[in-house]
Amino acid sequence: MAAIAAGWASMIFVFATFGAWFQAFMVPRAPIQPPTKVRVGKLSQFAEIGVYEDYKKDNIWIISLEEDGTQRVVALSTICTHLGCIPNWLPGAGIFKCPCHGSGYRMNGVNFEGPAPRPLERYALSVDDSGVLIVDKSRVFRKELSQWNDSNAFLPVA
Incomplete structure (x- = not known):
């Protein structure tokens, strides 16, 4: 039972990390432009x-x-x-x-x-x-x- 819980926890961690990386890649960081x-x-x-x-x-x-x-x-x-x-x-x-x-x-x-x-x-x-x-x-x-x-x-x- 502990092995199954550890496996699920590892999968959740991997998907969460991949999701954060994917979002960072897909949403560009736009620099704040000073007023003209x-x-x-x-x-x-x-x-x-x-x-x-x-x-x-x-x-x-x-x-x-x-x-x-x-x-x-x-x-x-x-x-x-x-x-x-x-x-x-x-x-x-x-x-x-x-x-x-x-x-x-x-x-x-x-x-x-x-x-x-x-x-x-x-x-x-x-x-x-x-x-x-x-x-x-x-x-x-x-x-x-x-x-x-x-x-x-x-x-x-x-």
Whole structure:
């Protein structure tokens, strides 16, 4: 009788283990995707020219700069265009410097040294009904494709 009970217990264990493995195989583990739209505050918070690193964890730098004769706010990607490392902002030098292979970017995102093949990408910007600045990381603008002057690639500071 004990042998029969042990046999049944072994069979139940084998089927339960096989069932768990089968379920793990059939149900893929989908990674949790971060949101593509990030609320970063009121436009007036970025009135002073400079680099705002508050959203670096979201792969966004908010930059307030003088460009084409007007002050603009842009959202730069923090991803180096060489191999995908995260450059650091060096305020004393006024540049972004990639720690992996030495690529350098000016405050506006244009590459000027190192192996980076192109400037940093810019994200789309908009302002919602309550006046909050929204960065849309699903919409990317590239300088070499002449997209930086698209009206969604920056916001003028009033």
